[in-house]
Amino acid sequence: xxxxxxxxxxxxxxxxxxxxxxxxxxxxxxxxxxxxxxxxxxxxxxxxxxxxxxxxxxxxxxxxxxxxxxxxxxxxxxxxxxxxxxxxxxxxxxxxxxxxxxxxxxxxxxxxxxxxxxxxxxxxxxxxxxxxxxxxxxxxxxxxxxxxxxxxxxxxxxxxxxxxxxxxxxxxxxxxxxxxxxxxxxxxxxxxxxxxxxxxxxxxxxxxxxxxxxxxxxxxxxxxxxxxxxxxxxxxxxxxxxxxxxxxxxxxxxxxxxxxxxxxxxxxxxxxxxxxxxxxxxxxx
Amino acid sequence: xxxxxxxxxxxxxxxxxxxxxxxxxxxxxxxxxxxxxxxxxxxxxxxxxxxxxxxxxxxxxxxxxxxxxxxxxxxxxxxxxxxxxxxxxxxxxxxxxxxxxxxxxxxxxxxxxxxxxxxxxxxxxxxxxxxxxxxxxxxxxxxxxxxxxxxxxxxxxxxxxxxxxxxxxxxxxxxxxxxxxxxxxxxxxxxxxxxxxxxxxxxxxxxxxxxxxxxxxxxxxxxxxxxxxxxxxxxxxxxxxxxxxxxxxxxxxxxxxxxxxxxxxxxxxxxxxxxxxxxxxxxxx
Numbered sequence: 001x002x003x004x005x006x007x008x009x010x011x012x013x014x015x016x017x018x019x020x021x022x023x024x025x026x027x028x029x030x031x032x033x034x035x036x037x038x039x040x041x042x043x044x045x046x047x048x049x050x051x052x053x054x055x056x057x058x059x060x061x062x063x064x065x066x067x068x069x070x071x072x073x074x075x076x077x078x079x080x081x082x083x084x085x086x087x088x089x090x091x092x093x094x095x096x097x098x099x100x101x102x103x104x105x106x107x108x109x110x111x112x113x114x115x116x117x118x119x120x121x122x123x124x125x126x127x128x129x130x131x132x133x134x135x136x137x138x139x140x141x142x143x144x145x146x147x148x149x150x151x152x153x154x155x156x157x158x159x160x161x162x163x164x165x166x167x168x169x170x171x172x173x174x175x176x177x178x179x180x181x182x183x184x185x186x187x188x189x190x191x192x193x194x195x196x197x198x199x200x201x202x203x204x205x206x207x208x209x210x211x212x213x214x215x216x217x218x219x220x221x222x223x224x225x226x227x228x229x230x231x232x233x234x235x236x237x238x239x240x241x242x243x244x245x246x247x248x249x250x251x252x253x254x255x256x257x258x259x260x261x262x263x264x265x266x267x268x269x270x271x272x273x274x275x276x277x278x279x280x281x282x283x284x285x
Numbered sequence: 286x287x288x289x290x291x292x293x294x295x296x297x298x299x300x301x302x303x304x305x306x307x308x309x310x311x312x313x314x315x316x317x318x319x320x321x322x323x324x325x326x327x328x329x330x331x332x333x334x335x336x337x338x339x340x341x342x343x344x345x346x347x348x349x350x351x352x353x354x355x356x357x358x359x360x361x362x363x364x365x366x367x368x369x370x371x372x373x374x375x376x377x378x379x380x381x382x383x384x385x386x387x388x389x390x391x392x393x394x395x396x397x398x399x400x401x402x403x404x405x406x407x408x409x410x411x412x413x414x415x416x417x418x419x420x421x422x423x424x425x426x427x428x429x430x431x432x433x434x435x436x437x438x439x440x441x442x443x444x445x446x447x448x449x450x451x452x453x454x455x456x457x458x459x460x461x462x463x464x465x466x467x468x469x470x471x472x473x474x475x476x477x478x479x480x481x482x483x484x485x486x487x488x489x490x491x492x493x494x495x496x497x498x499x500x501x502x503x504x505x506x507x508x509x510x511x512x513x514x515x516x517x518x519x520x521x522x523x524x525x526x527x528x529x530x531x532x533x534x535x536x537x538x539x540x541x542x543x544x545x546x547x548x549x550x551x552x553x554x555x556x557x558x559x560x561x562x563x564x565x566x567x568x569x570x
Contacts, residue, residue, distance in 0.1 A: 118493070118494060118495070118496050119496065120496055120497075120498065121497075122498070137496075138492075138493055138494075140493060140494070167493050169490075169493070174494075177485065177490040177491075177493070177494045178494050180480065180481050180484045180485060181481055181485065181490070181491055181494040181495050181499055182494055182495070182496060182498065182499060184477065184480065184481070185477060185498055185499045185502040185503070186498065187535070187538050188473050188476075188477060188502065188535070189498075189502050189557075190538070190553065190554050190557040191473075191531055191534045191535045191538060191557070192469065192470060192473060192531070193556075193557035193558075193559070193560035194534045194553060194556055194557045195465065195469065195527065195530050195531045195534055196465050196466055196469070196560070197556070197557070197559055197560060198530065198534075199465045199527070199530065200462065200465060200466065203563060205454075205462040205466070206462075206466055206563050207423075207563070207566060207567065208403070208423055208425060208452050208454070208462070209403060209423075209425070209459075209462045209463050209466040209467055210403070210466050210467070210563075210567050211403050211404065211405060211422075211467060212405075212406075213405065213407070213467065213470055213471065213474075213504075213505050214466055214467060214470045214567070215564055215567050215568065216501050216502070216504050216505065217470040217473065217474050217501070217502055217504070217505060218470070218560055218564060219498075219501050219502070219564065220498050220501065220502060221554075221557045221558065221560045221561075222558060222560065222561045222564065223554070224554075225550070225551040225554035225555050225558065226551070228550075228554060229547040229548075229550045229551040229554065230547065232538075232542050232547075232550050233542065233545060233547050233550070235542075236542050236543060236545065239539075239542050240539050240542055240543045242480065242484070243535060243536075243538065243539040243542075244539070245480050245483065245484065246476055246477070246480045246535070247532055247535060247536070247539075249476045249479045249480055249483075250472070250473070250476045250528060250531070250532060251528075251532070253472050253475070253476060253517075253528065254524075254525050254528040254529070254532075257517050257518065257520075257521050257524050257525055257528075258521060258525045260518060260521065262514040262515065262517075262518050263514075265510070265513075265514045265517050265518070266510040266511070266514045268475065268479060269475050269508070269509075269510035269513060269514065270510050271478075271479055271482070272474075272475040272476070272478035272479045272482070272506045273478075273506065273507060273510065274478070274482055275478035275481070275482060275503055275506045275507065276506075276507045278488060278491050278492070278495070279500055279503060279504065279507065281492060282492065282495050282499075282500050283500065
């Protein structure tokens with residue numbers, strides 16, 4: 001089994017490390033459009049060799065795209081044109097509807113498996129990669145009926161080898177839920193960062209007043225804009241509505257505070273507290 | 286030194302444990318309006334004795350209020366009426382302007398020190414208390430000129446004994462900064478919880494799509510409404526404005542996504558990324 005990865009950052013790099021660690025494959029070839037990342041990935045032992053052009057990967061058995069979603073979406077049709085019928089291609093992107101739409105009529109569509117490993121940190125690049133990132137996490141495979149059975153089986157086996165639990169859903173359904181559960185969290189964390197930085201010009205009072213609660217809520221504001229801008233764009237069908245619903249609830253808090261109605265703020269918080277049970281199960285996963 | 290604590294939850298309980306651990310005092314008397322908490326605090330060795338009424342604490346040297354801010358604010362004038370000139374009183378509340386305003390003309394105002402230890406977790410009650418909660422954290426003392434020098438010195442010494450770094454500021458200034466850095470984080474975390482629970486009726490998709498990022502951002506939504514409703518209310522001068530600024534930035538994200546302007550979302554995220562440096566220093570504290 002000959003595995004190639006395009007994009008040697010946190011996700012691609014961690015996957016390479018774990019696939020070798022778990023014995024899924026012995027040799028991994030990498031490509032990164034940033035040559036510094038390629039060299040670094042070699043130094044860190046993430047890949048066995050690095051190629052200088054994507055064309056050199058045309059003979060691979062399994063080709064994994066671990067790059068920003070806009071780049072994946074544009075690249076996938078070209079890759080399907082380039083490979084023979086033996087190559088299986090999968091991507092790791094956080095949005096799935098756009099990329100699936102982009103190849104829906106491609107004659108080699110069946111060789112592509114739309115996947116999204118629910119794992120990550122706020123760090124990027126090969127130095128952020130580590131074995132264990134995927135352990136006990138979920139892997140979403142979208143529109144499985146549109147992939148060849150051997151393609152599905154290979155991608156599923158690969159992710160199970162690094163400890164993931166596989167879940168299937170439609171690509172539109174995936175993007176809808178991702179808008180609320182994942183993308184919205186990132187946007188509000190970025191927004192918290194912006195708001196606090198805007199008012200606290202001298203920074204010293206942030207240090208004085210910030211608890212671990214602030215650090216936890218603002219953590220995602222450290223995330224990479226290069227990665228997230230395309231995700232938000234690719235999920236523009238659902239995300240504005242998710243933001244509107246968020247603003248609606250936030251305005252209810254605002255109005256209750258302004259009109260001195262602690263019963264209303266309490267009721268909102270008691271409802272929000274129901275997330276406890278869910279967070280407990282997530283932590284326990 | 287004879288120390289009494291009203292409120293034997295996370296903050297009061299943790300302070301009791303640490304004060305004894307660090308040798309600041311040998312004996313601590315407690316009171317909690319919830320008798321179950323009083324009994325549990327005795328069982329856990331948090332306090333040496335529990336009294337059944339606040340009046341029994343009138344002879345204490347140092348009286349610490351670790352109760353919701355509305356209750357503190359209402360109780361403080363009565364306590365100042367009750368004690369002799371030897372008793373120093375301090376509170377741990379997350380808002381300071383209202384309580385200071387409430388006792389500004391009280392003849393014993395100088396015996397009160399308005400304090401806010403910047404420490405906590407999303408858990409509550411005596412079982413959540415632990416030694417070490419305050420270590421390396423900041424303690425804000427507000428309006429120090431309005432307290433007697435021996436009162437200030439005692440409270441400062443007490444918090445330093447449990448590892449805190451003391452910072453001074455005005456009570457109005459405190460509430461302004463707390464609105465942006467602390468209270469807003471809680472409100473948006475509650476709001477995220479509400480929004481996600483509202484759309485994800487069947488819960489299963491939350492498990493499927495939730496990463497550690499969601500868990501981190503929604504963590505504060507587990508917090509107690511009994512504690513936070515009075516804080517939001519007591520900070521109603523600043524909090525609606527902080528929420529409006531947050532909504533303004535959030536709307537910029539929304540509009541940029543809807544009008545397909547990734548350069549704008551990138552610019553917002555790059556600005557928010559400046560929080561990295563600050564979070565790094567908070568984590569390193």
